[in-house]
Amino acid sequence: MAQPAFCCERVRIELPGANGTLRLIDGLDLEIDRGDFVSVLGGSGTGKTTLLRVLGGLTAYSAGIVRYEGEVVSGPPPGTGIVFQDYGHALLTWRTVRRNVSLGIEARMPEAEVARRVGKALQMVDLEQSRDEYPWRLSGGMQQRVQIARSLAMEPSALLMDEPFGALDAMSKAALQDQLLTVQRETAATILFVTHDIEEAIYLSDRIIVLNGRPARIRLDLKIDLPRPRNQVLTKELPEYLRLRHSLYEAFKDELHG
Numbered sequence: 001m002a003q004p005a006f007c008c009e010r011v012r013i014e015l016p017g018a019n020g021t022l023r024l025i026d027g028l029d030l031e032i033d034r035g036d037f038v039s040v041l042g043g044s045g046t047g048k049t050t051l052l053r054v055l056g057g058l059t060a061y062s063a064g065i066v067r068y069e070g071e072v073v074s075g076p077p078p079g080t081g082i083v084f085q086d087y088g089h090a091l092l093t094w095r096t097v098r099r100n101v102s103l104g105i106e107a108r109m110p111e112a113e114v115a116r117r118v119g120k121a122l123q124m125v126d127l128e129q130s131r132d133e134y135p136w137r138l139s140g141g142m143q144q145r146v147q148i149a150r151s152l153a154m155e156p157s158a159l160l161m162d163e164p165f166g167a168l169d170a171m172s173k174a175a176l177q178d179q180l181l182t183v184q185r186e187t188a189a190t191i192l193f194v195t196h197d198i199e200e201a202i203y204l205s206d207r208i209i210v211l212n213g214r215p216a217r218i219r220l221d222l223k224i225d226l227p228r229p230r231n232q233v234l235t236k237e238l239p240e241y242l243r244l245r246h247s248l249y250e251a252f253k254d255e256l257h258g
């Protein structure tokens with residue numbers, strides 16, 4: 001069998017809390033295949049963001065082992081990019097769009113290669129027209145596209161995304177979802193996507209993992225077998241989409257209704 005992109009074996013994640021150590025996740029076994037789009041759902045505070053940070057090498061784990069492409073994760077693995085919800089803080093206001101996108105690569109490669117990658121990344125998120133603008137002159141959706149372009153310029157083999165569209169209005173959100181699906185098709189990157197939005201998770205994913213409990217465990221692991229390319233109207237009318245939506249809302253009934 002092909003080597004998975006991410007592999008967690010009996011992973012325990014503990015964080016310091018006001019009343020001692022918080023055991024957030026324990027005994028987590030998880031494999032994420034290369035090129036898969038995997039969403040992580042779970043109630044507030046279950047540890048979704050923390051798990052993403054552990055896979056991205058930003059937060060240490062306390063037991064077990066996390067691997068990316070076979071290598072033990074002990075810092076941000078080469079070839080992975082992280083996109084946060086808070087694009088406002090992620091972007092540098094004094095740099096143009098182009099120079100925000102080049103941020104992660106400009107010190108590491110020749111100028112011509114930087115320019116090529118920035119141009120390609122801006123094209124993928126449809127922001128070529130705004131390359132010389134400053135981020136504060138852009139809408140929220142456009143700012144988030146700048147952050148995504150910055151990750152894409154690193155030509156990542158995996159993207160870790162923490163509620164990237166959580167702060168956007170419904171129209172911008174749908175447009176960015178479709179753009180992300182196009183990016184995934186073009187780059188074949190593995191995408192791990194944390195969201196609170198059940199419908200967004202079904203629409204985008206090949207697989208959905210639901211975390212719950214303290215310490216959190218995987219409560220549901222669903223394969224999403226909807227045809228691609230997906231379509232905001234047609235996909236959401238498919239009986240299989242409605243069935244998945246129904247079972248996920250059932251799984252979250254207690255959390256949604258208190």
Ligand SMILES: Nc1ncnc2c1ncn2[C@@H]1O[C@H](COP(=O)(O)OP(=O)(O)OP(=O)(O)O)[C@@H](O)[C@H]1O
Pocket residue numbers: 015016017022024042043044045046047048049050051196
């Ligand atoms: N750096 C930290 N130090 C200590 N505790 C933390 C830290 N980061 C998060 N926590 C705690 O860990 C728990 C899980 O947080 P996390 O942000 O991973 O959950 P989440 O599932 O992403 O939540 P949400 O859906 O609300 O964003 C929370 O109780 C939070 O207070």
